Structure formats: C-alpha cells, structure tokens
Amino acid sequence: MQATQGICLVFLTLAACRTAAGDREIRTVQPGAPGQASRLLTVEEAASLGHPTYSPADVRFMQGMIPHHAQALEMAALIPERSGHEGLHLLGRRIEISQRDEIAWMTRWLERRGETAPMVGAAHAHGLGEGALMPGMLSSEEMAALAAARGAEFDRLFLEGMIKHHQGALMMVAELFGSVGGGQETEIHRFAADVDADQDMEILRMREMLNRIP
16 A cells, blocks of 8 residues: 555646646747836747747838947047047047947848848938938038037037937837837847847946036
8 A cells, every 4th residue: 555655746746836837838038128027928928929020110220220320420429529538538448349330230120021121321310311311310500510519518518419319219129129020039129139238238328427517
C-alpha cells in the first residue's frame, strides 16, 4: 500500500512539474510603450500575434522622423560660428553623430521594405511645407531667428528650440505606440524606445544648461 502511495505521489509530482514547466513555456509578454508596464498575454492572444511585422504606423513614424532628425542636424550646424559655449559645442557634436547615424538606419529600414525614404537635402526642414512639419520642428521664421543670433542669445534660442524639438520626437514615439500595430516589430520597437530614452535625457541636460545662461 505504501509503495502504491509512493508511486502515486511521484506521478502527481512529475505531472505538476510538467504543468508548471508548460506554463512557463507558453507565457508571452508584450512590451509596453516607454514608461508603461508590459502585459502578459493569454495563449489565444499570443497565438493570434504570430510574428510581428511592420505596420503603416511604423512607416509614417520613420518617414516623419527622418526630416525631424535632419532639422536637428541643420540646427547643430549653426553652433560653431555663433556660440562660444563649450557645453553647447559638445551637445551639437553628439546630436550630429547620433542623428546622422539614425537617419542612415531609418533610410535603410524603409528601403529594405520597399517604402519611400524622404530625401534629405538643403531644404529638408521645410520640404513638406509649413503645415506639414513634424511635432516640435521649428518654422522658417524660427530657424531664421536662430541663424541671425549670436552669443548668449543664440545659446538661449538654440536650447529652447532643441528642447521643443526633442519634445516633438517624444510625441511622435507616443503616437507610434498608441497606433494600431505600431511599434510591434522588434527593430522599430527597440529604435523608438531608444529615441524616447535618449531624447528625454537630453531634454534634462539642456534645461540645466538653459538655466545657467544669463
């Protein structure tokens, strides 16, 4: 009798272990947008997802972020001849390196999927027309005022403009993750999350710099 009970106990224990292991294998976590919690999907929800692919929202995000980044490069290019602020020069070089690389990556992302990548040229900042500027982008008048400024006035206008510019990028990321199917593909989810984290951190740095300008 005891032997029979022992065999039953072992069987139940193994069954429980298999069930627990099975539960671990079928759990699927869907990452949330930056600042939001991830969500545990049911078996049915996970099965319906299949392999995440890119969506129209992803394409719109990339096509809008390229001219957005390009204007940041145009703004950073004004720094050397207009500012003596060492911190601003360092910021400008960081923006030039990071956003130029990201423009190249976004262009490749679009081209690999047969989508149109916006041209980046001398008129990139306003090529879509004033009414179609991406969130946070400076208008023609604001860019002209920035180009005309020198010294501390330039530093102030640049930081105010770039903070606004970065806040616009955060809005674009939020819109992407709030769209149907947006940001689910692995590559674009990682990229958008990095943009959100990096530009949020730079906003904090720029606000500190702005507070120290006379």
